[in-house]
Amino acid sequence: MISLSGIEVVFGAGTPLENRAIRGIDLDIPEGTFVSVIGSNGAGKSTLLNTLSGEVRPSAGRVRIDELDVTGWPAARRAGLVARVFQDPMAGSCADLTIEENLALAASRGERRGFGLALGRQRRETFRAQLSRLGLGLEDRLSDRMGLLSGGQRQAVSLLMATLQPAKILLLDEHTAALDPRMSDFVLRLTHELVEQQALTTLMVTHSMRQALDFGTRTVMLHEGRIALDVAGDERHRLGVDDLVARFAQVRGEELDSDALLLG
Numbered sequence: 001m002i003s004l005s006g007i008e009v010v011f012g013a014g015t016p017l018e019n020r021a022i023r024g025i026d027l028d029i030p031e032g033t034f035v036s037v038i039g040s041n042g043a044g045k046s047t048l049l050n051t052l053s054g055e056v057r058p059s060a061g062r063v064r065i066d067e068l069d070v071t072g073w074p075a076a077r078r079a080g081l082v083a084r085v086f087q088d089p090m091a092g093s094c095a096d097l098t099i100e101e102n103l104a105l106a107a108s109r110g111e112r113r114g115f116g117l118a119l120g121r122q123r124r125e126t127f128r129a130q131l132s133r134l135g136l137g138l139e140d141r142l143s144d145r146m147g148l149l150s151g152g153q154r155q156a157v158s159l160l161m162a163t164l165q166p167a168k169i170l171l172l173d174e175h176t177a178a179l180d181p182r183m184s185d186f187v188l189r190l191t192h193e194l195v196e197q198q199a200l201t202t203l204m205v206t207h208s209m210r211q212a213l214d215f216g217t218r219t220v221m222l223h224e225g226r227i228a229l230d231v232a233g234d235e236r237h238r239l240g241v242d243d244l245v246a247r248f249a250q251v252r253g254e255e256l257d258s259d260a261l262l263l264g
């Protein structure tokens, strides 16, 4: 169980630029749940993910991963518990290392010693098999530098890297937003497959209402640092994109507008 209780995040506290990005969030995520997170710009989605990964320390509240209270743990200490894929395909891997070296680093995530770059034959074969599942021909390019891959290929490998080691939670921060529609579909399908196979507890931020309903088992909408909607099960099944857009407009106190199309 991942548990956030009474979380508040204030940036620039006590300054004229004080910003209460998270204003009291309570969220329990049982093991194996796949939560999609939506919300307008500045709603606090990335800050929520950063609070879970340890990049941001909450001003109030507790973060628990299973029975561990990790509130005071920096990101590096949570590395073995939290896996993450960012929006920027360049952010999750090292361009100057080979595909194989990047995978080896990911496989050693959370280990205390060394960089885990040791590349025995068996390990290489495992990586080859994992890459071949992507169907992108990357299994024959193990020695290519990561920087040579396209954004979509790199994001697919980043996803693979994030799931090589079992983590308590997988954080996906608009991880398909920078990709063209074909590659975005591909990475989303791969996400679905990996999450299902490994029964990963997952939090995926998306700007697409369609994706928010099509992927995962629960949808959370953030607005101005609070949870404005939290749906799962039958209630979620009954929701269509139009309903979600209407709820979105409602919490923003707006009429339906072109955002609806943008977010569809």
Ligand SMILES: Nc1ncnc2c1ncn2[C@@H]1O[C@H](COP(=O)(O)OP(=O)(O)OP(=O)(O)O)[C@@H](O)[C@H]1O
Binding pocket: 011, 012, 019, 021, 039, 040, 041, 042, 043, 044, 045, 046, 047, 048
């Ligand atoms: N490191 C930071 N320092 C100061 N303010 C920050 C920082 N990170 C985020 N904020 C502010 O906190 C608020 C929430 O930002 P956040 O990035 O979490 O929103 P978001 O929902 O992810 O938005 P978007 O959809 O635009 O990515 C915003 O007002 C943002 O400017």
